Amino acid sequence: MKILVIDPKIAGISGDMLLASLIDLTGSFDVVEQLEDEINKLENCKRFKVEVKDEDVGISAKKLEIEIDESRLKHPKGLKKAVNSVVKNLDLSQKAVNVVNRVVDDLINVEAKLHKTNFHLHEIASLDTIFDVVGSVMVLDKNNFLEADIYSTPPVLGNGYIEMEHGKIACPAPATLEILSKHRFKYSNLPVNMELTTPTGVALLVNIVSSIVDFFPPMTPVKVGYGTGTKKVDGLINVLRVVEGEEFRAVSDKIVILETNVDDVSGEIIGYTINKLLNEGAVDVFVTQAIGKKNRPVNVISVITDYKNYERMVELLMNETGTIGVRIYELPRLVAERVKKKIEVEIQGKKYQVTIKISKVGRKIVNVKPEYEDLKRIAEDLRMPLRVVSKIVEEAIKD
Template sequence: MVKVLLLDPRVAGVSGDMLVGALLDLTGLTDIVNLVVDAVRDVSGCSDFGVKIYDVRKSGLRAKRVEVLCPSSEEERSGREVIELVNKCCSATNLSTRAREYAIAVVKELVEAEAMVHGISVDEVHLHELASLDTVFDIVCSAKLLDEMGVFCEGYRVYTTPPALGSGFVKCEHGLLPVPAPATLEILRRHNYRYSMADVPYELTTPTGAALLVHLTKHIVDFYPGMRVERVGYGAGARDVEGRPNVLRVVEGSIADICEDRVVVLETNVDDVPGEFIGYLVNKLLSQGAIDVVVLPGLGKKNRPVHVIKVLADVGNYRDLVELLMREVGTLGVRVSELSRVVASRVKVPIDVVIKGRKFTVTVKISRAPSGQLLRAKPEYEDLRRIAEETGLAIKDVYEEVIRQVRAKLQELDTGIG
């Protein structure tokens, strides 16, 4: 079983304090907050810096709220200074190498995005003191909590749903700007990150939240992956949003290796499309990245003969294939479902064989069960055809001899063939 963390910001977006709150609610590791607060105080010289943690209710859901307490100040810190603060806090909190790299990447992302949208250099970026210390705490505390959970260990998988951005306007230093904030949009653009929209007149995903998210995972899913749920946490945002809970939900669980492969199944019925057009569609779907396409005959409304078109697609590109289906055959609806697929491990290896006294190299596709047991060894057709043409043997005879020799070699390697 492999550990999995899912973030779900598609309802209320993500911010730094929401992520910290959700991870605290999930883990209960409140001592980490004290550790990070002490580090921020020490490296910043702000002895009055503090954090308040308490439970709130958002649209009926209990969630953990994290509120930074710091006296107001008109002082500013440069982007370089904020990066250095994060670096020093990473050392003070004893982050692992990968957690430190994550935290530094996040703060650099923020500073570089601000520089880009303002058309200035990184050295010219400045943040108000309160905002900078809040940002430092959110980044370092998130990294430390994730580190303690083992998220940065090899094999741990992280997924997210598309973050909701919100709408309306956000008050910035230079006045009102439409949501998303320019820095948030720049971060999403730089990483080609898919988001979702929510008809809420507030900013839901902040620049800090976006930076934390894009560096944590590239796996954006529309459906929860099939897993065994172990812990759930809720982190609350500051304001109350009418009609939806202003919370970030995080889910930790485990997933079997055999369920790692997630696929989307697209299905639609057509009853007025010529067979030639459907054949063209099949080729077009495959050329555009479909894993497989199956066309089944059926009986539809009023006993009309129909074709049921089923497409197996990757989670990342199924939307393009939906559009292709609608455009090519004029279907008005496509059924979409995401499923776990049990997949045998498959590798191609070159194996030498001797046919009629001559040595040939054949590429063999070897499939194994999740347990490692060998399931199948299949030689490539093109290699069989080449040997048949060069030796004058029937291709079926070549296949049988190649399989016999491949079996013997695999048994010598003590793999068995089941």
């Protein structure tokens, strides 16, 4: 099973350091070009140019050099619109899109909480925030890390004072601390007179990581990547380290199942709740019909989620359905390692790219399945029944 370890206990984490380290790890330079092209199409962008360079900071690391000429975004709707405009033209999975939206929402919500009546976007208003967030998630998605276990060591925050739009304040930055508090995410520190972990870096970290660890988990290391930022820190190698590893097992970390019975909630509310839970990061949601107290028909809503998110899912479930109780089960689960690859399929003289998901336990392939969204796209384009398209693609996979 694939593992990714992010190691911000060395020198913290920022959005550009995470993206640079992932590029160094995976060699996904094409992500930079695609994303640069999409950002240059935005109305408020006059020029956006990115160069990935090798930098020797004691260790050879990748560094992003960005040239920006822009009109800064001032309102949350403008930032969300810009992010959606960029994302819709990229080949991202729905899971990746959801992660991007959660990161952006965290950054916007923390600005709203800190500035209240005088609220407008501050440090997150630049196009490089969009580049760092979407780019990092895109590399993770492209290399199947969003389907893997992602670990992080506690990020070091730094000390001293930082310059904000309204003046100086002691580290950590208020937005960084708010995001860590919201997600109950453990941090560490070093006696360095500088900000080491930024709001964008920590917003990405809390939304992609499965587990926080003080030490690297047992694994077979495969590749290592290093990314550096623009700051120079005396006596400290200013890098973010990411490590890809393999763990040959079929048991993942424990998962949480939430369950509640509702007998007075309409189908529309249940449907809306299911979609909202999935968009907020639930692994799966399903509804079972049953007979409850006084022989009344009830719907049992079950939510599968990871441990990190279960409290937020409980709150969402109670708010949306009005239920006054949620049962919580913590269980181990068996999972197969899953990787994705693209194949070309020709149907009625037209060629299509189809993503197939390959599930393995150890070195044994246990299932191969085409991506539903790709089959749907082909069926709609050719006006063919989905089952016919599915059969043709499955035959191509066998070949």
